[in-house]
Amino acid sequence: MMRIFKAFLLFIISTSIWAQDSTLTIGLKPTPPFIVQEGSGRPAGLSYRFWELIDDQVPARVQYRWYDDMEGMLEALARGEVDLSINPVTVTEQRMDSLDFSQPYFISGTAMVRRSESSWMVFLENFFSRQFFSAIAILLGVILLFGTLVWFFERRHPEGVQFRKNWRGIFDGFWWSAVTMTTVGYGDKSPETSGGRTIAFIWMFTAILLISGLTAGVASALTVKSMESKIESIEDLRRFKTGTIDATGTAEYLGNYGLPDNYYASVEEGFEALRKEEIDIFVFDRPVLRFYLEKSDNQDLVLDSRNLKTDYYSFTYPKGSPLREALDPKIVRALKSDSWNFILRKASKGQD
Known part of the structure; x- marks a missing residue:
């Protein structure tokens, strides 16, 4: 009823x-x-x-x-x-x-369009990244530490000739430490004092544990990572220059996070700003972005596979x-x- x-x-x-x-x-x-x-x-x-x-x-x-x-x-x-x-x-x-x-x-959903990236360019960018050099610096620092410790004991050996007694002996220690860590085993230098051999014993087992983690860090730094893999949430957009269409729901949504950096009157203007590298990412409604990408065959631009929101x-x-x-x-x-x-x-x- x-x-x-x-x-x-x-x-x-x-x-x-x-x-x-x-x-x-x-x-x-x-x-x-x-x-x-x-x-x-x-x-x-x-x-x-x-x-x-x-x-x-x-x-x-x-x-x-x-x-x-x-x-x-x-x-x-x-x-x-x-x-x-x-x-x-x-x-x-x-x-x-x-x-x-x-x-x-x-x-x-709200999606992102970015410039397509060359694998070689991304590799070079990662090669000269802060993460890569940090991993290399840590690796060299550990090698130098154990090489210096071995030199500290070996320089006191009265008949020692493998590690020079002056400061140049630090380079001898560094060489020995690197050869030992990589298991090359040239045998041209080896500790003779009890202290040096103790450090060598510790270094052999420590290197096994450290080299895998440090090598993984270097490999991770060199892994080809696109811009897409660097963005896991909308907060990550702060690291890039973003753009959208003014007076839209997307603009209101981004504005809640202090974004975007630029506003445009149309999708075409946003795409052109991407090509001119005025912005790194253009954000708008996925169906509209897909339509304009397919319409003009924009092979130099890529639509991200994820949605920032529904x-x-x-x-x-x-x-x-x-x-x-x-x-x-x-x-x-x-x-x-x-x-x-x-x-x-x-x-x-x-x-x-």
């Missing part, structure tokens, strides 16, 4: 909405592949195709109003100049203060608009329809 009452109430609300104004004004901003403005001014794209599944259920005449930027469109929504927007708008806390959002109709795309209404309650059931039915699943499958294969 309660379900019947709610359905009847929703029907009454919906009917009253269309009766008050038979014209529905929808705000749009070109955002391929979701919203595309065709030459005739008619919309196209993934979001529009989803709206077409709902449009037949709306007893009102629909007109579209185009905007040049997302911020202008959202401001128009907040002022009530348009009834709703079918653009893929990300729900954020700041936007919820002035706007209402529908049931999400598409789930995606995004939920929704229709947008003015605050307190009764359209949300009227359209949400229609959105849910459209999401479950075979037609929408078919559209998504074609989109995932890059088909029109």
Whole structure:
């Protein structure tokens, strides 16, 4: 009984909405592949195709109003100049203060685009990295320490000729220590004093334990690591110059972390900034980034395989608009329809 009452109430609300104004004004901003403005001014794209599944259920005449930027469109929504927007708008806390959002109709993520990296260039970068030189310095320091200790005892040997008695004998000790550690075993130098042999005995077993760890450190420093492997969370982006599109959900999200370094008016401008090395990473919605990468065959740029966060795309209404309650059931039915699943499958294969 309660379900019947709610359905009847929703029907009454919906009917009253269309009766008050038979014209529905929808705000749009070109955002391929979701919203595309065709030459005739008619919309196209993934979001529009989803709206077409709902449009037949709306007893009102629909007109579209185009905007040049997302911020202008959202401001128009907040002022009530348009009834709703079918653009893929990300729900954020700041936007919820002035706007209402529908049931999400598409789930995606915020991703990163960076310049493609040559394996040789990355190797050279790692070769001259601080980590590599630190590992080498530790290795040489340990060799020098034990070589100096052996020289300290051997220089006192009255008949010792293998380790010079002056400071140059430190080089003899260093040579012996390196040969012993690497198990080359030339045999040209060997300790003769009890103290020297004790140090040699300790060094032989210590070297077995240390050489594996130190060698692994050097190998790790030389391992080819791309920029992608250096970024495990959004906090790691602080080490790079980042960019995104101004007045977007991505810009708001990055702003919470003191990012980005640069703002751009479009994805194309962000890609161009990447090529000019003005920024290291461009951050935005994954489907949009993939569309522009495939559109212009940007082989010099790479889309990161991970998402920084999950995004939920929704229709947008003015605050307190009764359209949300009227359209949400229609959105849910459209999401479950075979037609929408078919559209998504074609989109995932890059088909029109």
